[in-house]
Protein backbone atom coordinates (compact mmCIF):
# COMPACT_ATOMS: atom_id res chain seq x y z
CA UNK A 446 0.00 0.00 0.00
CA UNK A 447 1.51 3.34 -1.02
CA UNK A 448 1.48 5.90 1.71
CA UNK A 449 1.60 9.41 0.36
CA UNK A 450 2.67 11.86 2.98
CA UNK A 451 1.94 15.53 2.75
CA UNK A 452 5.36 16.93 1.78
CA UNK A 453 7.11 20.13 2.85
CA UNK A 454 6.32 21.49 -0.59
CA UNK A 455 2.58 21.12 0.07
CA UNK A 456 2.84 22.94 3.40
CA UNK A 457 4.85 25.70 1.75
CA UNK A 458 2.26 26.12 -1.02
CA UNK A 459 -0.51 26.29 1.57
CA UNK A 460 1.31 29.09 3.41
CA UNK A 461 1.79 30.96 0.14
CA UNK A 462 -1.90 30.65 -0.68
CA UNK A 463 -2.88 31.86 2.79
CA UNK A 464 -0.49 34.81 2.52
CA UNK A 465 -1.85 35.70 -0.92
CA UNK A 466 -5.28 36.08 0.73
CA UNK A 467 -3.87 37.96 3.73
CA UNK A 468 -1.26 40.16 1.99
CA UNK A 469 -2.20 43.24 4.01
CA UNK A 470 -1.55 41.73 7.42
CA UNK A 471 0.37 39.30 9.58
CA UNK A 472 -1.18 35.87 10.20
CA UNK A 473 -0.69 34.20 13.58
CA UNK A 474 -1.71 30.59 14.33
CA UNK A 475 -1.01 28.70 17.55
CA UNK A 476 -0.13 25.03 17.94
CA UNK A 477 -2.02 22.91 20.44
CA UNK A 478 -1.01 22.37 24.06
CA UNK A 479 -0.77 19.20 26.09
CA UNK A 480 -3.87 18.43 28.11
CA UNK A 481 -3.26 16.79 31.51
CA UNK A 482 -5.01 13.49 32.19
CA UNK A 483 -3.86 13.15 35.79
CA UNK A 484 -0.71 14.01 37.79
CA UNK A 485 2.21 13.95 35.33
CA UNK A 486 0.39 12.03 32.56
CA UNK A 487 -1.05 13.84 29.54
CA UNK A 488 -3.74 12.81 27.08
CA UNK A 489 -2.28 11.70 23.76
CA UNK A 490 -1.24 14.86 21.94
CA UNK A 491 -2.42 15.54 18.42
CA UNK A 492 -1.52 18.79 16.70
CA UNK A 493 -4.15 21.51 16.26
CA UNK A 494 -5.49 20.90 12.73
CA UNK A 495 -5.06 24.37 11.17
CA UNK A 496 -1.55 24.70 12.59
CA UNK A 497 -0.61 21.30 11.19
CA UNK A 498 -2.19 22.13 7.83
CA UNK A 499 0.23 25.03 7.34
CA UNK A 500 3.35 23.68 9.09
CA UNK A 501 3.40 19.88 9.30
CA UNK A 502 4.96 20.44 12.73
CA UNK A 503 3.70 18.05 15.41
CA UNK A 504 5.01 19.49 18.70
CA UNK A 505 2.84 21.43 21.17
CA UNK A 506 3.35 25.03 22.38
CA UNK A 507 4.54 26.56 19.09
CA UNK A 508 3.32 29.68 17.26
CA UNK A 509 3.44 30.26 13.50
CA UNK A 510 3.72 33.83 12.22
CA UNK A 511 3.40 34.75 8.53
CA UNK A 512 4.75 38.18 7.57
CA UNK A 513 4.02 38.71 3.85
CA UNK A 514 5.88 42.06 3.63
CA UNK A 515 9.07 40.77 5.22
CA UNK A 516 12.13 39.21 3.61
CA UNK A 517 11.75 36.40 6.14
CA UNK A 518 8.00 35.79 5.97
CA UNK A 519 7.75 32.40 7.74
CA UNK A 520 8.58 32.62 11.43
CA UNK A 521 8.14 29.96 14.09
CA UNK A 522 8.33 30.11 17.86
CA UNK A 523 8.95 26.72 19.46
CA UNK A 524 10.40 24.95 22.49
CA UNK A 525 14.23 24.88 22.41
CA UNK A 526 15.88 21.46 22.48
CA UNK A 527 16.16 20.15 26.02
CA UNK A 528 18.33 17.11 26.70
CA UNK A 529 16.44 15.97 29.80
CA UNK A 530 13.11 16.33 28.04
CA UNK A 531 14.42 14.35 25.06
CA UNK A 532 15.71 11.57 27.33
CA UNK A 533 12.37 11.28 29.16
CA UNK A 534 9.88 12.03 26.39
CA UNK A 535 11.57 11.41 23.07
CA UNK A 536 12.86 13.41 20.12
CA UNK A 537 12.14 17.12 19.71
CA UNK A 538 13.10 19.49 16.93
CA UNK A 539 14.22 22.53 18.86
CA UNK A 540 15.23 25.74 17.11
CA UNK A 541 17.81 24.04 14.92
CA UNK A 542 15.55 21.20 13.83
CA UNK A 543 12.70 23.48 12.87
CA UNK A 544 15.10 25.62 10.83
CA UNK A 545 16.66 22.66 9.05
CA UNK A 546 13.61 20.53 8.32
CA UNK A 547 10.50 22.70 8.15
CA UNK A 548 11.47 25.49 5.77
CA UNK A 549 11.09 28.30 8.32
CA UNK A 550 12.87 31.57 7.57
CA UNK A 551 13.44 32.37 11.22
CA UNK A 552 12.89 30.47 14.46
CA UNK A 553 12.85 31.66 18.06
CA UNK A 554 12.29 30.17 21.47
CA UNK A 555 8.64 30.26 22.56
CA UNK A 556 9.95 31.92 25.76
CA UNK A 557 10.88 34.94 23.62
CA UNK A 558 7.34 35.32 22.25
CA UNK A 559 6.28 38.25 24.45
CA UNK A 560 9.17 40.49 23.48
CA UNK A 561 9.98 39.19 19.98
CA UNK A 562 6.44 39.10 18.55
CA UNK A 563 5.83 42.88 19.04
CA UNK A 564 9.07 43.53 17.12
CA UNK A 565 8.01 41.27 14.25
CA UNK A 566 4.57 42.88 14.01
CA UNK A 567 5.89 46.47 14.00
CA UNK A 568 5.23 47.07 10.31
CA UNK A 569 1.69 45.64 10.40
CA UNK A 570 -1.59 47.35 11.32
CA UNK A 571 -3.75 44.33 10.48
CA UNK A 572 -3.58 40.95 12.16
CA UNK A 573 -5.19 37.75 10.91
CA UNK A 574 -5.76 35.93 14.16
CA UNK A 575 -8.59 33.83 15.64
CA UNK A 576 -9.35 35.26 19.07
CA UNK A 577 -10.67 32.83 21.66
CA UNK A 578 -8.81 29.65 20.74
CA UNK A 579 -5.75 30.07 22.91
CA UNK A 580 -6.08 32.22 26.07
CA UNK A 581 -2.30 32.60 26.43
CA UNK A 582 -1.82 33.90 22.90
CA UNK A 583 -4.98 36.05 23.23
CA UNK A 584 -3.28 37.80 26.15
CA UNK A 585 -0.01 38.26 24.26
CA UNK A 586 -1.82 39.79 21.27
CA UNK A 587 -4.00 41.95 23.52
CA UNK A 588 -0.87 43.34 25.22
CA UNK A 589 0.65 44.16 21.83
CA UNK A 590 -2.53 45.95 20.73
CA UNK A 591 -2.59 47.97 23.96
CA UNK A 592 1.04 48.96 23.81
CA UNK A 593 0.86 49.92 20.13
CA UNK A 594 -2.25 52.01 20.79
CA UNK A 595 -0.64 53.89 23.65
CA UNK A 596 2.31 54.70 21.38
CA UNK A 597 0.00 55.78 18.55
CA UNK A 598 0.01 59.43 19.57
CA UNK A 599 3.60 59.53 18.34
CA UNK A 600 3.68 57.40 15.18
CA UNK A 601 0.04 56.66 14.30
CA UNK A 602 1.12 53.10 13.65
CA UNK A 603 -1.23 50.97 15.72
CA UNK A 604 -3.22 47.81 15.13
CA UNK A 605 -6.54 48.80 13.59
CA UNK A 606 -7.94 45.41 12.56
CA UNK A 607 -7.90 41.90 13.92
CA UNK A 608 -9.51 39.64 11.35
CA UNK A 609 -10.39 36.00 11.87
CA UNK A 610 -8.61 34.00 9.11
CA UNK A 611 -10.94 31.04 9.72
CA UNK A 612 -13.08 31.52 6.63
CA UNK A 613 -10.10 31.61 4.27
CA UNK A 614 -8.53 28.59 5.95
CA UNK A 615 -11.82 26.64 5.93
CA UNK A 616 -12.29 27.34 2.22
CA UNK A 617 -8.77 26.08 1.54
CA UNK A 618 -9.26 22.94 3.61
CA UNK A 619 -12.60 22.21 1.97
CA UNK A 620 -11.00 21.53 -1.43
CA UNK A 621 -8.68 18.54 -1.25
CA UNK A 622 -5.49 18.18 -3.31
CA UNK A 623 -4.57 14.89 -4.99
CA UNK A 624 -2.15 14.10 -2.14
CA UNK A 625 -4.89 14.68 0.39
CA UNK A 626 -7.30 12.48 -1.55
CA UNK A 627 -4.64 9.75 -1.68
CA UNK A 628 -4.22 9.90 2.09
CA UNK A 629 -7.96 9.77 2.63
CA UNK A 630 -8.10 6.73 0.32
CA UNK A 631 -5.36 5.05 2.35
CA UNK A 632 -7.19 5.81 5.62
CA UNK A 633 -10.40 4.42 4.10
CA UNK A 634 -8.69 1.27 2.75
CA UNK A 635 -7.21 0.57 6.19
CA UNK A 636 -10.62 1.14 7.77
CA UNK A 637 -12.10 -1.28 5.21
CA UNK A 638 -9.73 -4.03 6.41
CA UNK A 639 -10.79 -3.31 9.98
CA UNK A 640 -14.52 -3.55 9.18
CA UNK A 641 -14.02 -6.84 7.38
CA UNK A 642 -12.22 -8.29 10.42
CA UNK A 643 -14.91 -6.95 12.75
CA UNK A 644 -17.57 -8.66 10.60
CA UNK A 645 -15.63 -11.91 10.65
CA UNK A 646 -15.24 -11.88 14.45
CA UNK A 647 -18.81 -10.95 15.39
CA UNK A 648 -20.57 -13.64 17.45
CA UNK A 649 -23.11 -13.72 20.28
CA UNK A 650 -21.37 -13.82 23.67
CA UNK A 651 -18.43 -11.66 22.68
CA UNK A 652 -18.07 -8.15 24.07
CA UNK A 653 -18.10 -4.92 22.08
CA UNK A 654 -14.50 -4.18 23.10
CA UNK A 655 -13.34 -7.50 21.66
CA UNK A 656 -14.75 -6.54 18.27
CA UNK A 657 -13.18 -3.08 18.70
CA UNK A 658 -9.81 -4.78 19.28
CA UNK A 659 -10.08 -6.75 16.01
CA UNK A 660 -11.11 -3.60 14.14
CA UNK A 661 -8.36 -1.38 15.53
CA UNK A 662 -5.71 -4.10 15.27
CA UNK A 663 -6.05 -3.78 11.49
CA UNK A 664 -5.73 0.02 11.75
CA UNK A 665 -2.49 -0.22 13.72
CA UNK A 666 -1.05 -3.07 11.63
CA UNK A 667 -1.46 -0.96 8.50
CA UNK A 668 0.38 2.03 9.95
CA UNK A 669 -2.41 4.20 11.35
CA UNK A 670 -1.10 5.52 14.68
CA UNK A 671 -4.48 6.67 16.00
CA UNK A 672 -8.17 6.84 15.15
CA UNK A 673 -9.80 9.96 13.75
CA UNK A 674 -12.28 9.74 16.66
CA UNK A 675 -13.18 7.17 19.34
CA UNK A 676 -14.67 4.05 17.73
CA UNK A 677 -18.37 3.43 18.31
CA UNK A 678 -18.95 -0.33 18.69
CA UNK A 679 -22.58 -0.47 19.72
CA UNK A 680 -24.81 -3.53 20.07
CA UNK A 681 -28.53 -3.74 20.80
CA UNK A 682 -30.01 -0.51 22.14
CA UNK A 683 -26.51 1.03 22.24
CA UNK A 684 -26.78 1.31 18.45
CA UNK A 685 -29.49 3.95 19.04
CA UNK A 686 -27.08 6.08 21.10
CA UNK A 687 -25.40 8.43 18.62
CA UNK A 688 -22.33 9.14 20.74
CA UNK A 689 -21.95 5.73 22.40
CA UNK A 690 -18.31 4.94 23.20
CA UNK A 691 -18.47 2.74 26.32
CA UNK A 692 -18.05 -0.33 24.09
CA UNK A 693 -18.42 -2.69 27.05
CA UNK A 694 -21.67 -4.63 26.47
CA UNK A 695 -22.05 -8.28 25.60
CA UNK A 696 -23.27 -9.05 22.07
CA UNK A 697 -26.72 -10.68 22.28
CA UNK A 698 -28.19 -13.18 19.85
CA UNK A 699 -30.86 -11.45 17.75
CA UNK A 700 -29.48 -7.92 18.21
CA UNK A 701 -27.72 -5.70 15.73
CA UNK A 702 -24.15 -4.36 15.96
CA UNK A 703 -23.39 -0.85 14.69
CA UNK A 704 -19.78 0.20 14.16
CA UNK A 705 -18.79 3.79 13.35
CA UNK A 706 -15.02 4.10 13.08
CA UNK A 707 -12.18 5.60 11.08
CA UNK A 708 -8.41 5.10 10.97
CA UNK A 709 -6.36 8.29 10.74
CA UNK A 710 -3.46 8.35 8.28
CA UNK A 711 -0.96 11.22 8.44
CA UNK A 712 -3.70 13.48 9.85
CA UNK A 713 -6.49 12.41 7.44
CA UNK A 714 -9.34 10.28 8.73
CA UNK A 715 -11.97 7.92 7.40
CA UNK A 716 -15.48 7.97 8.91
CA UNK A 717 -17.45 4.85 8.09
CA UNK A 718 -20.48 3.12 9.60
CA UNK A 719 -21.98 -0.30 9.01
CA UNK A 720 -24.66 -2.22 10.89
CA UNK A 721 -25.09 -6.00 10.88
CA UNK A 722 -26.88 -8.79 12.78
CA UNK A 723 -24.80 -10.33 15.57
CA UNK A 724 -25.89 -13.90 14.79
CA UNK A 725 -25.35 -13.56 11.03
CA UNK A 726 -29.01 -13.27 9.96
CA UNK A 727 -31.24 -10.21 9.85
CA UNK A 728 -34.77 -10.82 11.15
CA UNK A 729 -37.55 -9.81 8.73
CA UNK A 730 -38.20 -6.64 10.70
CA UNK A 731 -34.49 -5.74 10.85
CA UNK A 732 -34.29 -6.40 7.11
CA UNK A 733 -37.22 -4.06 6.42
CA UNK A 734 -35.72 -1.24 8.43
CA UNK A 735 -32.20 -1.83 7.09
CA UNK A 736 -33.54 -1.74 3.53
CA UNK A 737 -35.12 1.67 4.13
CA UNK A 738 -31.83 3.13 5.37
CA UNK A 739 -29.86 1.51 2.55
CA UNK A 740 -32.25 2.81 -0.10
CA UNK A 741 -32.01 6.32 1.37
CA UNK A 742 -28.24 6.09 1.41
CA UNK A 743 -27.88 4.85 -2.19
CA UNK A 744 -30.28 7.52 -3.48
CA UNK A 745 -28.44 10.22 -1.55
CA UNK A 746 -25.04 9.11 -2.88
CA UNK A 747 -26.44 9.27 -6.43
CA UNK A 748 -27.26 12.90 -5.73
CA UNK A 749 -23.66 13.83 -4.89
CA UNK A 750 -22.32 15.85 -7.82
CA UNK A 751 -21.11 19.37 -8.58
CA UNK A 752 -23.74 22.05 -7.82
CA UNK A 753 -25.64 19.80 -5.38
CA UNK A 754 -25.60 20.87 -1.72
CA UNK A 755 -25.53 19.11 1.62
CA UNK A 756 -29.10 20.38 1.98
CA UNK A 757 -30.30 18.85 -1.29
CA UNK A 758 -28.68 15.52 -0.36
CA UNK A 759 -30.37 15.65 3.04
CA UNK A 760 -33.78 16.30 1.39
CA UNK A 761 -33.43 13.18 -0.75
CA UNK A 762 -32.49 11.21 2.36
CA UNK A 763 -35.30 12.36 4.62
CA UNK A 764 -37.88 11.89 1.86
CA UNK A 765 -36.87 8.25 1.43
CA UNK A 766 -36.70 7.69 5.19
CA UNK A 767 -40.14 9.26 5.65
CA UNK A 768 -41.62 7.00 2.95
CA UNK A 769 -40.11 4.06 4.79
CA UNK A 770 -41.46 5.18 8.16
CA UNK A 771 -44.93 5.37 6.58
CA UNK A 772 -44.50 1.85 5.16
CA UNK A 773 -43.64 0.34 8.54
CA UNK A 774 -46.50 2.20 10.19
CA UNK A 775 -44.60 4.68 12.36
CA UNK A 776 -45.79 7.74 10.43
CA UNK A 777 -49.07 8.39 8.68
CA UNK A 778 -49.94 11.06 6.15
CA UNK A 779 -48.49 12.78 3.15
CA UNK A 780 -44.72 12.36 2.64
CA UNK A 781 -44.07 15.93 1.55
CA UNK A 782 -45.98 17.37 4.48
CA UNK A 783 -44.30 15.03 6.97
CA UNK A 784 -40.88 16.00 5.57
CA UNK A 785 -41.78 19.65 5.94
CA UNK A 786 -42.82 19.04 9.55
CA UNK A 787 -39.61 17.08 10.13
CA UNK A 788 -41.71 14.24 11.57
CA UNK A 789 -38.76 11.89 10.94
CA UNK A 790 -36.65 13.75 13.56
CA UNK A 791 -37.83 11.43 16.31
CA UNK A 792 -36.06 8.51 14.60
CA UNK A 793 -33.45 10.37 12.52
CA UNK A 794 -32.07 13.21 14.57
CA UNK A 795 -28.76 14.03 12.86
CA UNK A 796 -27.69 15.48 9.52
CA UNK A 797 -27.00 13.33 6.48
CA UNK A 798 -23.56 14.70 5.58
CA UNK A 799 -20.53 16.53 6.86
CA UNK A 800 -17.19 17.43 5.31
CA UNK A 801 -14.37 14.95 5.88
CA UNK A 802 -10.61 15.49 5.99
CA UNK A 803 -8.11 16.38 8.71
CA UNK A 804 -10.98 16.52 11.17
CA UNK A 805 -13.75 13.97 11.11
CA UNK A 806 -16.22 16.84 10.99
CA UNK A 807 -13.96 18.82 8.72
CA UNK A 808 -13.57 22.56 8.21
CA UNK A 809 -15.98 24.41 5.94
CA UNK A 810 -19.42 26.01 6.20
CA UNK A 811 -22.56 24.25 4.99
CA UNK A 812 -24.40 27.49 4.29
CA UNK A 813 -23.84 31.21 4.46
CA UNK A 814 -26.47 33.98 4.26
CA UNK A 815 -29.15 31.34 3.62
CA UNK A 816 -27.32 29.98 0.59
CA UNK A 817 -25.92 26.46 0.74
CA UNK A 818 -22.33 25.66 -0.26
CA UNK A 819 -22.35 24.09 -3.72
CA UNK A 820 -20.37 20.90 -4.11
CA UNK A 821 -17.24 21.12 -6.23
CA UNK A 822 -14.80 18.48 -7.48
CA UNK A 823 -12.25 17.78 -4.75
CA UNK A 824 -14.65 18.06 -1.83
CA UNK A 825 -15.09 14.98 0.36
CA UNK A 826 -18.20 14.38 2.44
CA UNK A 827 -20.00 11.60 4.27
CA UNK A 828 -23.45 10.25 3.44
CA UNK A 829 -24.87 8.62 6.55
CA UNK A 830 -28.61 8.15 6.95
CA UNK A 831 -29.89 6.15 9.89
CA UNK A 832 -32.98 5.14 11.84
CA UNK A 833 -32.87 4.79 15.61
CA UNK A 834 -35.64 3.11 17.56
CA UNK A 835 -34.48 3.68 21.12
CA UNK A 836 -35.99 1.63 23.94
CA UNK A 837 -36.56 4.98 25.66
CA UNK A 838 -39.25 5.93 23.10
CA UNK A 839 -42.24 4.51 24.99
CA UNK A 840 -44.78 4.50 22.15
CA UNK A 841 -42.67 2.30 19.84
CA UNK A 842 -43.86 -1.29 19.27
CA UNK A 843 -41.84 -3.58 21.56
CA UNK A 844 -40.27 -5.53 18.68
CA UNK A 845 -38.77 -2.36 17.20
CA UNK A 846 -37.12 -1.18 20.39
CA UNK A 847 -33.33 -1.38 20.36
CA UNK A 848 -32.97 -1.36 16.57
CA UNK A 849 -30.49 1.31 15.50
CA UNK A 850 -29.16 1.35 11.95
CA UNK A 851 -26.73 3.70 10.21
CA UNK A 852 -24.88 3.21 6.93
CA UNK A 853 -22.12 5.71 6.19
CA UNK A 854 -19.77 6.07 3.23
CA UNK A 855 -17.12 8.62 2.29
CA UNK A 856 -17.76 10.31 -1.02
CA UNK A 857 -15.38 12.29 -3.24
CA UNK A 858 -17.03 14.83 -5.53
CA UNK A 859 -15.68 14.58 -9.09
CA UNK A 860 -16.29 16.60 -12.28
CA UNK A 861 -18.96 14.21 -13.47
CA UNK A 862 -20.45 13.04 -10.19
CA UNK A 863 -18.74 11.20 -7.38
CA UNK A 864 -16.61 8.27 -6.31
CA UNK A 865 -17.64 6.29 -3.24
CA UNK A 866 -14.23 5.83 -1.59
CA UNK A 867 -15.55 3.28 0.91
CA UNK A 868 -17.59 1.16 -1.51
CA UNK A 869 -15.43 -1.93 -0.85
CA UNK A 870 -17.03 -2.40 2.57
CA UNK A 871 -20.09 -4.57 1.96
CA UNK A 872 -23.52 -3.14 2.74
CA UNK A 873 -26.00 -5.21 0.73
CA UNK A 874 -27.76 -7.76 2.97
CA UNK A 875 -26.70 -10.78 0.90
CA UNK A 876 -23.07 -9.57 0.84
CA UNK A 877 -22.86 -8.94 4.58
CA UNK A 878 -24.55 -12.02 6.07
CA UNK A 879 -22.08 -14.65 4.78
CA UNK A 880 -19.12 -12.73 6.28
CA UNK A 881 -20.43 -12.55 9.84
CA UNK A 882 -18.67 -14.71 12.43
CA UNK A 883 -16.59 -16.81 10.02
CA UNK A 884 -13.39 -16.27 12.05
CA UNK A 885 -14.93 -16.32 15.53
Ligand SMILES: [Mn+2]
Nearest residue numbers: 716827829853
Ligand atom coordinates in the same frame (compact mmCIF):
# COMPACT_ATOMS: atom_id res chain seq x y z
MN1 LIG B 1 -19.81 10.77 10.13
